[in-house]
Amino acid sequence: MLSRLVTRNGRLAQRTLSCRLYSGSDLTSSNPPSSSQTKLERLAEDVRSLQENQALSTIDEFRLDIRPFAKDFFVGKFNPLVMSYPDVLPNDRYFDLKTKQLEVRNFLTTKRGQIDRIDSQRKISQEVTAPLAGMGVLGMRDSVSKGGQGRSMTETMAVMEEFACSLSLLEHVHQGNSFLAQALALYGTPEAKDKYLGPLCRGELMGAVCYSNPESGVDPTTGGVMVKSETDLEQYSLSGQKVWVTNADEAQIFLVFAKMGNSPTIQSEDEGVHISNITCFIVDRDSPGLTISPPYPNKVGMKGLSCCTLTFENVAVTDSNLLGPKDQGYTILREFMVPERAFTGAKVSAVLRNFLNELVKHVTSRQAYGKFLNDFDLIKSHLAEMTCYLYALEAMSYMVAGLNDVQREVDISMEANMTKVFAMETVDLFMKRSMGIIGQRLYDHDEPFAQISQDLLSMNLWEGPTDMVKILIGLEGVIYSGIINAEDVRLFRNPFTDPMSLVRKMYDYQKISTDKQLTSLKVSESVHPSLHGAGLKLEQSIHKLRFGTSKCLVDHGGNANLREVDLMRLGMAGVYTFAQASAIARANRDFCRGNAHGEHGVEIAVAFTRLVFPSLKQLVSELDAHFIEKNDFLLYRIHKHLTTNGSYCPVHPITKNVF
Numbered sequence: 001m002l003s004r005l006v007t008r009n010g011r012l013a014q015r016t017l018s019c020r021l022y023s024g025s026d027l028t029s030s031n032p033p034s035s036s037q038t039k040l041e042r043l044a045e046d047v048r049s050l051q052e053n054q055a056l057s058t059i060d061e062f063r064l065d066i067r068p069f070a071k072d073f074f075v076g077k078f079n080p081l082v083m084s085y086p087d088v089l090p091n092d093r094y095f096d097l098k099t100k101q102l103e104v105r106n107f108l109t110t111k112r113g114q115i116d117r118i119d120s121q122r123k124i125s126q127e128v129t130a131p132l133a134g135m136g137v138l139g140m141r142d143s144v145s146k147g148g149q150g151r152s153m154t155e156t157m158a159v160m161e162e163f164a165c166s167l168s169l170l171e172h173v174h175q176g177n178s179f180l181a182q183a184l185a186l187y188g189t190p191e192a193k194d195k196y197l198g199p200l201c202r203g204e205l206m207g208a209v210c211y212s213n214p215e216s217g218v219d220p221t222t223g224g225v226m227v228k229s230e231t232d233l234e235q236y237s238l239s240g241q242k243v244w245v246t247n248a249d250e251a252q253i254f255l256v257f258a259k260m261g262n263s264p265t266i267q268s269e270d271e272g273v274h275i276s277n278i279t280c281f282i283v284d285r286d287s288p289g290l291t292i293s294p295p296y297p298n299k300v301g302m303k304g305l306s307c308c309t310l311t312f313e314n315v316a317v318t319d320s321n322l323l324g325p326k327d328q329g330y331t332i333l334r335e336f337m338v339p340e341r342a343f344t345g346a347k348v349s350a351v352l353r354n355f356l357n358e359l360v361k362h363v364t365s366r367q368a369y370g371k372f373l374n375d376f377d378l379i380k381s382h383l384a385e386m387t388c389y390l391y392a393l394e395a396m397s398y399m400v401a402g403l404n405d406v407q408r409e410v411d412i413s414m415e416a417n418m419t420k421v422f423a424m425e426t427v428d429l430f431m432k433r434s435m436g437i438i439g440q441r442l443y444d445h446d447e448p449f450a451q452i453s454q455d456l457l458s459m460n461l462w463e464g465p466t467d468m469v470k471i472l473i474g475l476e477g478v479i480y481s482g483i484i485n486a487e488d489v490r491l492f493r494n495p496f497t498d499p500m501s502l503v504r505k506m507y508d509y510q511k512i513s514t515d516k517q518l519t520s521l522k523v524s525e526s527v528h529p530s531l532h533g534a535g536l537k538l539e540q541s542i543h544k545l546r547f548g549t550s551k552c553l554v555d556h557g558g559n560a561n562l563r564e565v566d567l568m569r570l571g572m573a574g575v576y577t578f579a580q581a582s583a584i585a586r587a588n589r590d591f592c593r594g595n596a597h598g599e600h601g602v603e604i605a606v607a608f609t610r611l612v613f614p615s616l617k618q619l620v621s622e623l624d625a626h627f628i629e630k631n632d633f634l635l636y637r638i639h640k641h642l643t644t645n646g647s648y649c650p651v652h653p654i655t656k657n658v659f
Contacts, residue, residue: 057090059152063408069399070414070578074477075484076546078539080526082581085395085589086402088154097155104137104162115166118304119451122297124172129250138176138203143185148201153339153401157346164350167455168304174343175247179336180207180255184282187324187332192282196253208251210242210310211333218464225258225312227279238281238289238315249295249306254283256312257329278329281321289315301451301458338413339404344463345397345419348456352390352430355452359383359434362441373437382433388583388608389426391601395582396422414476417469418575424466425575427456473574474552474567478560481549492554512547513624515540515617527588530602534584537609541577541616548573548620565632569619576616583608 069082089097108115114125132138140156142148151159156177163170181200184192199205213224225240238258245254260277283290291313295306324332363373363383373379400415431453434442441447460466482489491501511518517536521543524535548570556563587605591598627633642648 056093056096059088059090059093059405062088062090062406064406065409066403066407068411068414068480069403069581070418070574071411071477071480073542073545073574073577073581074481074549076521076543078521078523078542080522082399082403083523083526083585083588085585086154086399086406087589088152088402088405093152093155097158100136100155100159101162103135104159107131107135108162108165112165115169118166118168122295122303123306124166124169124304128169129172132173132176133203136203137173138206139181139201140177142181142201146181146185146201147198148181152405153342154398154405157343157397157401160343161346161350164347164354166304167347167351167452167459168302170347170350171302171305171459172247174347175208176203176206178207178209179340180209180253183255183280183323183332183336187280188282189320189322191320192323196282200253205253206247206251207253207255208245208247209255210245211257212242212244214241214243214309225256227258227260227281234319236281236317236321238283238312238317240312242310242312244307245310246305246307248292248308248310252285254285254310255323256281256283256310257333260327277327278333279326280323280329280332281317282323283312283315283317283321287315287317289313299458301454301456339410339416341420341463341469342397342400342404342412342416344459345393345400345423348423348427348459349390349393349397351452351456352386352393352426355430355434355449356383356386356390358448359386359437363437379437382437384607385611386430386433388604388611389429391586391604392579392583392608393419393423393426395586396579399578399582399585414473414574415578417473417476418578420463421466421469421473421572421575422579424460424463427460431456467568470568470571470575471564473571474569475561475571477545477549477570477574478552478567481546482553482560485550485553488550489553489557492550493557509547509550512543513621518543527584528591528602530591530599531584531588531605534580534587534606534609537613538577538580538584541573541580541613544616544620545570545573545577548623551623566623569623573616573619573623576612576619579612580609 066081067077067079069079072078111125111128114128118124136149137159139148140151140159141153142150144150160170160173160177163173181197184197184200188197196205196207200207210225212218216224225238225242228237228239238256240258242256245251248254257278257280260279285292289312291311293309293311295308299305299307323329360383363379366373396415396419400412400419403415404410404412431442434449434453438449441449442453444450491497517540519536519539521539523539523542524532527535552560552563552566552570556566561567583605587598587601589595590601595601622630
C-alpha cells in the first residue's frame with residue numbers, strides 16, 4: 001500500500017542502513033565500530049554520507065486521490081484504504097528524520113540546565129533559541145528553494161515532539177514553523193516575498209500572527225485593529241490593539257488581521273457564512289506608531305513564552321504590505337489556521353507522554369495503606385484509561401498528518417478540528433484522573449506535575465474554546481451531508497413523494513436506533529481478526545453518526561445551523577468516531593507489521609472503543625429525542641428565569657415561609 005511507495009534511492013538507503021542498524025556491525029568498512037558509538041550515531045553518519053551524494057526523495061509523487069476521510073463518516077461512508085494507517089515516508093526520508101530527531105535530542109541534553117530554568121526566568125535563553133535556525137528546525141515545512149527544509153507535516157510533527165521537555169520551548173518552535181511563510185509564498189506581493197520569504201524559511205526571521213482582539217478574543221468581526229484608507233488608495237492606516245500575540249518579543253514582522261471600515265462583516269453565501277471585510281497586512285516591527293508591550297508577567301503557564309499586546313497608532317502601510325486581496329483576510333485565516341490545529345494533538349500528546357511516564361514512576365514507588373499505589377484497582381483503571389486516550393490522540397495526530405501528506409487535494413479541516421477537540425478532552429481526563437493519584441504534588445509550584453498541568457491549562461485557554469470547534473465540526477458535517485444526501489432529506493421532509501423509498505429508509509434507521517449490528521461497510525473485514533470486535537463498534541459508530549446527522553437535517557432543515565447544542569453533540573460524536581478509526585488503524589498497522597508491543601496496541605485500541613462507544617450512543621440518542629423530551633428544554637427555561645431575575649434566585653435551603 002502506501003508504505004510500499006518507496007523510490008529507488010529510498011530502497012538503497014534501506015538496504016545500506018537497515019543492515020547496519022539491526023546487525024550493529026559496519027558492513028562497509030573493515031574497521032570495527034567504536035564501542036562508544038551507538039547504532040543511531042552510525043545511522044546518522046550513513047544518512048549524512050548519502051545526503052552528500054543525492055537529494056532526498058519527495059512524497060509529492062505518491063499523492064493519491066482520496067476522498068475526505070472524516071467527512072464521509074457523516075454520510076455513512078468509510079475508506080478501508082486508511083486502515084493501513086497513512087505511512088507516507090520513503091525509507092530515505094524516514095532515516096533522515098531519525099537522524100534529525102537524534103540531533104535535536106542530543107542538543108537538548110546539552111542545554112538541559114537552561115531549559116529547566118525557563119519557567120523561573122520567565123524567558124527562553126538565547127543559548128537555546130539561537131542555534132535552532134542552524135539546526136534546521138525552523139521553517140521545516142517551507143520550500144527548499146526558498147531556504148526551508150521542505151519537510152512534510154508528518155516529519156515536522158515528529159521533530160517538534162522532541163521539544164516536549166518544555167511546552168514553552170515547544171510552542172516557540174511551533175511558531176517558527178507556523179503558516180506565515182506558506183501564506184506569504186501563496187498570497188504575498190512580489191515586494192514582500194523578496195524582502196521576507198527567504199529569511200523566514202531559513203529561520204533567520206521570526207514572525208508572529210495577530211488575530212486576538214481585546215473586546216472579543218478571536219472573533220474577527222468586532223474591535224481590534226481598524227483600517228482607514230487614505231486619499232491615495234494605495235495607502236492605509238492601522239489603529240487599534242491586538243492582544244496575546246505569541247512570540248511578539250522576538251518577532252521582526254507581524255501578520256495583522258484588521259477590520260476594513262465599519263461595513264457589515266457577515267455575509268451569507270451558498271457554502272455558509274463568510275466574513276467579508278477582514279484584510280491581512282504584513283507589518284514591520286520598527287514601523288512608526290507600533291508599540292509592543294512588555295511580555296505579560298503573570299501568566300499561569302507557559303511562562304517562558306513571550307505574549308504581548310500590540311498597539312497600532314496610525315501605522316502606515318501600503319498595497320505592498322497586503323497579504324492576499326482586500327476583504328479576504330478571513331479566508332486566508334481559515335485556510336491556514338485550521339490545519340495548524342492538527343499540531344495541537346502532537347504537542348499535547350508529547351507532553352502527556354512525559355506526564356504519564358512520571359505518573360507511572362510515582363505509583364510504583366509511593367505507598368499508602370500498606371500497599372503501593374500501583375496495587376489498587378482504581379489506580380490501575382485510571383492509568384489504563386489515560387493510556388488509551390493518549391494512544392488514540394497520538395494516532396489521530398499522525399492520521400491527520402498522513403492524510404495531509406498523501407491527499408492530492410488536501411482536505412483535513414475536519415480531522416484537524418477533531419484532533420484539537422480530542423486533545424483538550426484528553427488533557428481534562430489526565431487532570432481529573434491524576435488529581436487523586438498525585439494529590440498535593442499537582443498544586444506545588446516547584447513540582448514537574450504542577451508545571452505541566454499549568455502549561456496545558458494555558459494551551460487550552462489560548463488555543464480557543466473547544467465548544468465552538470465542536471459546533472464547527474457538527475456544522476461542517478451537516479453541510480456535507482446536506483449536499484450528498486439532499487434527496488434523502490427531502491424524502492423524509494416530504495414523505496408522500498416516494499412512500500416506498502421512505503419505508504425502506506425508515507427500516508434502515510430503525511435498525512440503527514435499536515443497535516442492530518450492520519456490516520454493509522465491512523469495516524471489521526479491513527482489519528486483523530484480533531480487531532474484529534473493535535471494527536464492528538467502529539462501523540456501528542459510523543452508522544449512528546449518519547443517522548444523527550440525517551435526524552438533525554430532517555428535524556431542523558435549513559435552520560440546523562442554529563441548533564448549536566445539537567451541532568455540538570453531533571461534532572463530539574464525530575470526534576469519537578474519528579478517534580476510534582485512528583486508534584484501530586494504528587493498532588492494525590503495528591500488529592500486522594510486527595512492531596514492538598503490537599499485541600499491547602491491539603488491547604489498547606479494543607479497550608478505547610469500549611470506553612468511548614457508550615458516550616457516542618448517548619449523544620446520538622439525545623439527537624433522536626424530541627425537543628420536549630430533551631433536557632435542553634428545561635435548561636433553556638432555567639436560563640430564562642436566571643437572566644430575567646438577573647441573579648441566582650432560589651431561596652436558601654433553610655428558608656421558612658412564615659407569615
